[in-house]
Amino acid sequence: MRDEKVGEFLARVADRVPTPGGGAAAALHAATGAALLGMVARFSTGQDYAEQEATVGRVIAEADDLRDIAFRLAEADAAAFSAVADAYRLPKSTETERSARSQAVARALVGAAWPPAKLIGVAGMVADLAGVMAEIGNRNVLSDVGAAAEAARAAAATARMTVEINLAGITDEQASLEMIAETDKAEDIIERAEKITAAVREQIRS
Numbered sequence: 001m002r003d004e005k006v007g008e009f010l011a012r013v014a015d016r017v018p019t020p021g022g023g024a025a026a027a028l029h030a031a032t033g034a035a036l037l038g039m040v041a042r043f044s045t046g047q048d049y050a051e052q053e054a055t056v057g058r059v060i061a062e063a064d065d066l067r068d069i070a071f072r073l074a075e076a077d078a079a080a081f082s083a084v085a086d087a088y089r090l091p092k093s094t095e096t097e098r099s100a101r102s103q104a105v106a107r108a109l110v111g112a113a114w115p116p117a118k119l120i121g122v123a124g125m126v127a128d129l130a131g132v133m134a135e136i137g138n139r140n141v142l143s144d145v146g147a148a149a150e151a152a153r154a155a156a157a158t159a160r161m162t163v164e165i166n167l168a169g170i171t172d173e174q175a176s177l178e179m180i181a182e183t184d185k186a187e188d189i190i191e192r193a194e195k196i197t198a199a200v201r202e203q204i205r206s
Helices: 004-016 020-042 047-088 095-136 138-167 174-206
Strands: none
Touching: 020 047, 020 095, 020 138, 047 095, 047 138, 095 138, 095 174, 138 174
16 A cells, blocks of 8 residues: 555555455555654754744654554554455355354454554554644645644544444454444544544634
C-alpha cells in the first residue's frame, strides 16, 4: 500500500476482492492525518516558534511514527483478511471438516479484528497531536490541522465498524470483550476530533 500510486490503490479497493477494504481505508485516513500534522509541524519551526521548538519536534517525530504504524496495520489487515478468506474456503463435506472450518474461521476473525482495533488507538494519538498543533501551529496551515482531526475521526469511526462486523463471528468470549473495549474508545476520539475541528473553524472564521 505505501509504495502504490493512489489510483492503483483505489482501483484495488474498487475491485471484487476481499482486501483492501474498510480496514485499509481506516489506515489511510490515519496515515493522512498524521502526514498532515507532520507538514503543519514542519511549517511551525524557526525563530517565530522558538518557544515551541521542543513540542514541535516531538509532534514531527510522533506524526512520522504514526504514519508508519498506520501503514503497517494496513498490511496486517490485508494479511489477516486473506487468512479469513482461506478459512472460509476450507472443506465442509463432513461433520469433522465443518467443525474444523468453523474453528478456523473463528480464529481468523479474531486475527482480522485486531489490526483495526489497534488502529482506533492510532487515530486517538493523531487526534491528540491535532489538538496540540491547533494551539501552537502556524496559522497559515490551520485548516490542515482541522483536516487532520477529521481524518482521525474518520479513521476511528471506520476502524470501529470494521471491528464490529467481525464480532458476530468471534466465539472467543475473552477476545470479544477485548475488541468491545477497543471499539468503546472510538466515541471519545470522534468527539475530541469534532471539537478540534470546531475550534479550528472558529479560528478561521474569526
